Amino acid sequence: MTLYALMDCNNFYASCERAFQPQLVGKPIVVLSNNDGCVIARSNEAKALGIAMGVPYWEIKKLIHEHKVHVFSSNYPLYGDMSERIMNIAKDYCGDVEIYSIDESFLKFDTPYNTAEQTCKTLRAKVLQGTGVPVSIGIAPTKTLAKIANHVAKKGVTTGFSGQNTEGVFTLVDTHKMNEILSDFDVSKVWGIGRAYQKSLADYGILTAFDLKNASQTWIKHKFGVVMLRTVKELNGIPCLALEPPIESRQNVMVSRSFRKDVYAFSELTEALSVYATRLGEKLRQYKQTTAQLTIFLWTNPHKRLTFDAKIYFSETIKLPYATSDTAMLIHYALVVLKKIYQPKLNYKKGGILAHDLMSENATQGNLFESMDTALRHKTLMGVMDSMNKKYGKETLQMASCGVQHTWSRQAQFCSAGYTTKWVDILRVK
DNA sequence: TCTGGGGTCCTAGGACCC
C-alpha cells in the first residue's frame, strides 16, 4: 500500500530560536517578519496568550512587555540551515522525500501502515534529538489527507484533538475514523481551500472536509475547476498529487522588500533597487539561469494614502536586449525603468524587481551586441564577486549605485546569532 | 512611529493566423 506522510516542524522559526536558547523552553516566543513588522511564528505559549499570526508588532507591544514574551527578528540563514539538517535526517529514514517548504516534507512509503508509522515515530525522535526541533507527522493514502492527519498529530500532542494521544504521529487510514475526523474539520483548513473558496463553498452549504469529500465531482469541476477537483478526489483517497522532484529551475525570481520608513527620494530608491537587482543576479546565478525580461515595482504606503482612492502600485516591464544574469546589466535596466515610473512627492513603502521567462544558462544564446570575450569577462567578474561575498560576508564587493548609507533598509532589532552559519557566532561550551 | 516575502498554477479573453 502506498502511503504519504507529511512531516511538519512545530512552530518552526520559534523552535529554531529555542533550540539554541534552552532556557526559553516553556516561555512564550514570537518571531517577526522582515522589518520587524508582523508576527510570523509563535511558540505554543505565545499562541495561548492570544497572539495571532500576522498581527503587527506594535499592536501587541504592551502584551509582550506584560507577559515577558521573547521577541526575535527573523534569521533566515539560521532557519535554512536547520531545515537542511532536519530534511537530511528524514532522508535517512525514507528513500522518497519531497522537500515541500522550509519546514515541511512529504515522505512516501510502500509498506504496511504500521511499519510506516513505526518508522515515523523513530524519525520524529531522531529529529528532536539531533536538532532540538519537535515535528509532527501525519500519514494517509494521499497528500491532502496526510495534511489533515498532520493537523491531528499536532493537536493530539497539545490538546488531545478527538481524544487522540498521538505522540506527534497520526495515521489516517480507517474509513470510519476518517469520516469522523473530516466531519469535524473546517473546509478552509483543507490544503488548497483558501478564503475565497471557503466563502463560495459556504454558499452551497459545504462547510467541512466531509462535505467537500462528498460533493458532486462534475459539479466541482464545472464550478471551481480542475484544481479543486483534484482536492476532492484526494479527500476520497484517490491520489492525484505525486511526490514532486526537486525544483531545479524556476519560472520567476523576485526580490522585494518593504522599506524601514516611507521613502520619497529618487536617490534612496536608486540604492534600494540596485541592492535588489544585485540580489536578483545572485539568485539567478545560483540557479544557473538568465532573464531577458524585468518588471520593476513600487508600492506607496497603503496605510497612508494621499487621497482616498490614490493608486498605490506602480510597475513597468522591460525587455532586455539579451538574456543575462550579469548584475551590472540588471542594475542598469532596473534604473532605466525606475526613472520612468518614479514620481516625486509620493510616499514609497516597498519596492521590488521580478525576473521572468527564465532560461537555463546553457541554453542562453550568445548575442550580437556583446562579443564572446566580453561575455566571458562579465561571467568571471560575477564569479569573483559571488565567491568574495560568500567568503567575507555579503556586500564585501558591490556596485557603486548600491550606496552605503542604506537609510531605507530593513530593521532587525532582535536578530539572534548565526549559530550554525557564521563562525564568529558558533556556540561556546564552557 | 510601527502592518512580510516569494513562489505556483489555472483561466479568460484578446490578437493573430490559416
Next chain:
DNA sequence: TCTGGGGTCCTAGGACCC
C-alpha cells in the same frame, strides 16, 4: 440576402501555498 471555425500564443488577474 448571405458574413466560419479552430488553433496558438500572450497577458492579466485570481486563486492557492508556505
